Amino acid sequence: xxxxxxxxxxxxxxxxxxxxxxxxxxxxxxxxxxxxxxxxxxxxxxxxxxxxxxxxxxxxxxxxxxxxxxxxxxxxxxxxxxxxxxxxxxxxxxxxxxxxxxxxxxxxxxxxxxxxxxxxxxxxxxxxxxxxxxxxxxxxxxxxxxxxxx
Numbered sequence: 001x002x003x004x005x006x007x008x009x010x011x012x013x014x015x016x017x018x019x020x021x022x023x024x025x026x027x028x029x030x031x032x033x034x035x036x037x038x039x040x041x042x043x044x045x046x047x048x049x050x051x052x053x054x055x056x057x058x059x060x061x062x063x064x065x066x067x068x069x070x071x072x073x074x075x076x077x078x079x080x081x082x083x084x085x086x087x088x089x090x091x092x093x094x095x096x097x098x099x100x101x102x103x104x105x106x107x108x109x110x111x112x113x114x115x116x117x118x119x120x121x122x123x124x125x126x127x128x129x130x131x132x133x134x135x136x137x138x139x140x141x142x143x144x145x146x147x148x149x150x
């Protein structure tokens with residue numbers, strides 16, 4: 001189901017780390033998702049070039065919640081566990097101080113947008129980690145000034 005890292009040598013032209021959003025993980029998880037084929041292709045190319053996805057515990061929690069209601073508790077647990085164990089993913093904890101900073105830096109700055117708290121935290125993580133690109137299928141990241149994996 002999930003594209004995984006390969007043993008090919010890394011491509012220096014590819015950004016080595018990009019943020020992974022819930023929208024991309026949902027697309028990878030469901031063959032019926034409108035972005036599924038595109039997500040699988042992007043993930044395979046990125047990982048084959050030596051890339052690594054960076055995510056937050058909030059993104060993982062959001063994904064688990066969606067899968068819980070779409071596919072049930074067993075599959076939601078299995079997917080979350082597989083992602084936590086996959087070396088292609090780097091999962092970051094989200095302390096309350098980071099949430100506070102994200103709310104003030106991103107939700108205050110973009111008052112007219114409907115960014116979720118998870119999105120705001122992702123933006124702040126991208127800023128702190130100097131990540132320029134997100135693996136996502138919504139335009140919120142571009143609105144906040146970041147690029148999308150293409």
